[in-house]
Amino acid sequence: MKYHEMEQAEIERVLNTNVSNGMSSKIVENRRKKYGWNELSEGEKQSAILLFFSQFKDFMVLVLLGATLVSGLLGEYIDAIAIMAIVFINGILGFFQERKAEKSLEALKSLSAPQILLLREGIWVKTDSRDAVPGDIIKFATGDKIGADIRILIANNLEIEESALTGESIPTTKTTHPILGIQPSLGDLSNMAFMGTLVTRGNGIGIVTATGMTTAMGKIADMIQSVNALITPLQRKLEQLGKILITVALLLTLLVVIAGIYHGHDAYTMFLAGVSLAVAAIPEGLPAIVTVALSLGVQRMIRQKAIVRKLPAVETLGCASVICSDKTGTMTQNKMTVTHLWSSGKIRNMTADTESSNEWAVENEMKQLLTFGVLCNNSTIKILGEETVIDGDPTEGALLMSAHQAGIQQNIIRQQFSIEKEYPFDSSRKLMSVIVKDSHGKRFIITKGAPDVLIEKSESILWNGKQRLLNSELQNEVKNAVNELAGEALRTIAVAFKPLHTNVFPQREQEVEKGLTFIGLQGMIDPPRPEVKKAVEECRQAGIKTVMITGDHAATAHAIAKQLGILNVDDQVMDGQALNELSIEELEEKVEHIAVFARVTPEHKLKIVTALQNKGHIVAMTGDGVNDAPAIKAADIGISMGITGTDVAKEASSLILLDDNFATIKAAIKEGRNIYENIRKFIRYLLASNVGEILVMLFAMLLSLPLPLVPIQILWVNLVTDGLPAMALGLDQPEENVMKRRPRHPKEGVFSRKLGWKIVSRGFLIGIVTLIAFIVVYYRDMNNLPYAQTIAFSTLVMAQLIHVFDCRSEVSVFSRNPFGNKYLVAAVVSSIVLLLAVIYIPVLQPIFHTVPILLSDWLLIIGMSAIPTFLLAGSFIFQKKAKA
Template sequence: MKWYTFSTSEIEKKLKTSITTGLTEKEAKKRFAKDGPNELQQEERMSAIIVFLAQFKDFMVLVLLIATLISGILGEYMDAIAIMLIVFVNGILGFLQERKAERSLQALKQLSSPKIQVLRNKEWITIPSREAVIGDIIRFSAGDRIGADVRLIDTKSLSVEESALTGESVPSQKNGATSLQGDHEPGDQENMCFMGTLVSNGKGTGIVIGTGMNTEMGKIAHLLKSEEGLQTPLQRRLEQLGKVLILVALLLTALVVAIGVIQGHDLYTMFLAGVSLAVAAIPEGLPAIVTIALALGVQKMIRRRAIVRKLPSVETLGCATVICSDKTGTLTQNKMTVTDVWSSGKSWQITGTGFELTGDFFNGNQPIEVDKAPALKQLLTFGVLCNNASIKFGDKKGRNEYQINGDPTEIALLIAGEKAGLSKGALQGSYQIRDEFPFDSERKMMSVLVRTSDNQEYVVTKGAPDVVLSRCDNILWNNRQSYLDDSRKNGVHQAVERMGSRALRTIAVAYRPLKKGERITSTFEAESNLTFIGLQGMIDPPRPEATESIRECQQAGIKTVMITGDHIVTAEAIARQLNMIPDNGKVLEGKTLASMSVEELEDVVDDVYVFARVSPEHKLKIVKALQNKGHVVAMTGDGVNDAPAIKAANIGISMGESGTDVARESSSLILSDDNFATIRAAIEEGRNIYENIRKFIRYLLASNVGEILVMLFAMLLALPLPLVPIQILWVNLVTDGLPAMALGVDSAEENVMKRAPRSTKEGIFSRGLGWKIISRGFLIGLVTISAFCIAYAESPENLVRAQTIAFSTLVMAQLIHVFDCRSERSVFHRNPFGNIYLVWAVISSVALLAIVVYYEPLQPIFHTTSLNVRECLLVLGMAALPTFALAGSHLFKNNKYKGQAIKHSSFK
């Protein structure tokens, strides 16, 4: 249908909607049920069966299955069935892990979906764009992405970038009043806007005429490909490492098989043992492990109000050295609060911050009642009346539940009145607003014409103190109208300066009583011969949690830089309240920054902690200068013009509440609460995710090394097989499953935010991880073969007993070792019960081990026999040696160094 040819009234009738009231919620739900969600069809998800079958496509698993099938044909039914069951259980675990990761990523897509403003039941509300329906009235402004196809109703300087649809890079000018006839391509339909296009300037309102696949974008949806899964640098490194480790494991396995055959072991038995060992030892799942760990970490980040859009940013978070943060709403509450008022030469202070509706008034240290201070009461009253902000109270909970709308400055004046008991609703019973002269940037004032209940009319004006004062002839002094002489003007200027020195933004309030029958015909006439009442000083207070977060970032070696468009005095005052600026720290103003080259900025950027009066265009220069100095930069932003700097930063961070769609799409991390503390939490979580991946790898590879060495030692020593194939697979299932996964959700170590940022060039095996893997793996293999030798020497005729002891020792050594993997230092540095998931995982694994050892029906299948108390003590003693011996040596070294340090200090 050619919607661009219809008038607004015709579309209203056709779609049964209203441009003044919008749709009702009931009607919107009815249309949503009929037409479905407003989104493009996505590529079909792989079915659960396909995902499950994919778990068995690995070459070595297929070889194992074929080998077990042959053993079944040869009559080894119990072994064949048991091995296939273990492989099946492993497949189920892999399937569940993969589906969990998929659900995590799906949740991210939903959380980061764009929002739109829609008129429902006469009220503008914000909803996810997928909930928009045909007939909805929506509005948008610069930086928003259009959520559906719309016929424009009203536009103001609206231009839309439609390259996603038309390929035209120059924004198209839009005009809702235009009526078109004939045939026009989408790029020429100037009274239409389309889903997926971007508002580059101005604002507009329109009627939704197409959603989902019934949009222009839907028509070309077949050209849109789903975004490819993004691999992180760590995943790529591990994938390459995995190939090397697979080759090494295969060579060692082949060596074990070859030596076994040479020594006279049965070829079939050694082949099956070799394949089982390869399946257990080859870390083919390392990249998948990282994906799962990242997905679990991302879910934790979501709970901490940080939405990850790009997985590589999780790794990069741990490397961040500088956070460039907006001030308003991120470091501060974005809730302007009146804290000081001045009138008639007197000052009052108001308690309560943010949008709290309660507070007390003080003159010095003396509390006062507003009713007993007429000048103060009139100042607050007129601040409420000359005001377009509103407070909407809930029907049930009264003042405990309310919604505030309007300009932050006007909200601050409104709440100051509420604290004095001067609510707008109550005042409107005594004062009627007759006319309004809106604020504009040239006049820097706003005025209203009010009539009292006794028919007295006033002009009430608020605005910038210097401008308002220039329009005043009189001043309210000692509750009387007095001439505004130079002395009293100086008193006003001094009050403004005092507030300004404390970074308070000042608003002046004045009034003029009208003569009976006097008519106002212009703003100049209204805003002349005024009487000055007083000043209200306000500030956007720092977030209480921001100070602590900045301190923790400093401890973590991360510098916090404030970048704001605010006045330099305000910015520096807030920064000092937050303890951001050290004694030698500098503050740089935008005009100075504009005159500097990137190279000149590099020379000073390390000493600058506040950039004030900065435009979004300057942010890119700051990012480049910091990066050229070797920093890993996290940059926050919310506007369209912030997008280049967000994209150029190592970690682009956008605002979930106040940010535009463009900023969000350019970012790798979205703060759902716009809070700096969330950045700190995300960095902590990012560091912990990386450390958990290292724990995962450390445990997995050390266990695999131990398993291979047990068999290799046995072959080199010409011993019987210490482990049969089904035991090898059972070890892999019991130890590499639940305990390994539990490490992925381990909590952060106490010092995770007290370490310097990780270098971007750091390898996965740095900080001694490679040595820990080899040394622990070697010891696990050594104690296992030792336990086997002891048991075999005691009763060579009872090979099953020796194999059971070796099997149990290997499992228990790995389960004890998993607790050692929780700390970079040793097992004694962390509470073993600190990760309850790990505790239960280990208990479950021990229970599974006990079942196959002591449950008689399973003993023939797993080639086990019951162990007595002495044998169990042998198993536990040998299994504990790798972890506790090395932990003890670590403690000894630490105590030795501490002792040396104490001796050294005593000589001074």
């Protein structure tokens, strides 16, 4: 269908829809059955079977399977079957971990789906873009992503960026009239909007003409089918570290094998032991475990109302040293309420009990101020039962409610006046204007916006019923009123107007918004969120500075910042004008002493981010508008608003706040720090365990001792003792002081803060105590090697299971409640139960080469196992007391 050639009535007929009311639920359901969901089909995913078999493609696992085959051919059937079973179970665990990560990614995609406004049965409904069907009526505005292919019916200064389709970076100006007589390209279809493109200016309404794979974007969907898996800097570091550790582990394993053969051990037994030791010792699963830990952390963040769009942000969160946050809605409740009006030099308190509807008739300027605030407005009042609800922008909603309170009804006013043209609000102009016609056919322009801007645009002022020249004296009157209201933390909106003596409307805002007559001010307050003050204080304790960035008046911003504890004694407030006069270099000299930036435009944000970054800070920057996108993208952690944020801002961000709440940023930083610490915890645990396993075998071979562990026992330790507790560490709760530490330096190494020493020292002791336990029992009865091996096996397992509790803290095993991580307790208990099973269940004993041991032997096992953890923890406490 050539919808671009049709008039509105013909499009409505062809698509069987109605622009005034939209479609019914029944018609929508029928069309969805016919056309499907409005989404692009994804490329083929790896099947579950292929994903499962991919778990066995690791080189060392293949070598182990080859060795197992040799065992079978040599008649060692029990060993072969047991090793196969362990490898199989390990594969199943890996499979479910990858599936879990995959499902969490799908959940993320769903939560990040673009939102659109559809007209259904006369009501505008906000929903996911996938719900749209052909014939739907859709409304869009600056910052929105177009959710389907659309024929535009209404366009107010509408411009759409279509580079994703046309390659043209300059936004296209959109119109509504039919395009006839040519065969246009996509870039020439000025009355059409396409899925995936971005509204950069104005607003409009259109009819959905195509969805899903039938859209222009769908036809080139093969270009966006595959999404490469994102690898974080930490994962890259661990991959590089893994290669080094693999080399070291293989060399040590080879040394064990050579030493064993040299001292008379059977070559086949040493080969199988070497392969098993290599499989157990090589931490090839580290990057995979990091992925799972990041995935689980991302899911926890979602529960705390923060969606991570870019995985590296999880790591970067722990390094954040400055949070630059919007005020409105993020630090405040976004429930604007007009409390004061100003006109003709008088301030009226809207909340005073003395107000009566009779007084409004006397003060015409205030009535006109309220009436014009209703007309220059895109929001609406809805009465739902006994509740009055605002549908639209909170600031505009406050203007409607102030008029409503004074007895001025929106529906009546909009019957008396018709809006003929709109010049949408723009953050750089800080104004919105409409051309209206009254019941007498007279046209005039109404403009609302920032008082300081409107004062400059106005030539006169209404003063006690008369129009007077807005001279410097009256300008000062207005400015003093703004300052007085701002001093009470009130945000002020000014209203002005101008008669229009022609039927030809100006096309550009610059022609409209000049020579105005100033009417008055409405002062409104958006109260601070109660939880933000505590969050700001916690950030300060964590070494993170909070900077408020707002378009509000400096006095308003100062008052709110003071209430929230953002301003310290030495902190300063800077406004946009002062910011304009500074170069980047000059701003760098002052930026660390500025806690509030007021009267700024989104363009200023990029300058602020750059200055802070040049001073060495890791910056988190919030934003919601199209013009915020450059600053969000430039920041180390770009944060967009989930409720008020435009799709452009969300696309540029790495973190989305579902509740637009500053406290959620603090919670995300805390979670980011905890995820990194948990990754360090299981690195510490896994590598210390691996060091212990290698050293007990190496020292035994160097001392010409029998094998303290048989291959199947080594593999069992790798599967059960290493795997389950390590994963449980990834679920550990933050330490109490996690938000009382300085931010982590982004270049900090994985083994910083003495982690390398802890790994080597604990691993060395785990190996030594295991070997000592083996030697004590072996020399007690040299004819009963399986007994000594069972003791060594049990000591190694218990030493690791005790050590895992030490890994929960950077300080000492005694600094945290051992039962604080229920998942870890369950993992340890499960490992102990499985250990007892392979020792005491007769059918498992020949498989794992174990024998039942006496109760008295457990005293030796537990005593030796406790040494690596409690010896070093005790020495730490002794040193701490000595320093005190």
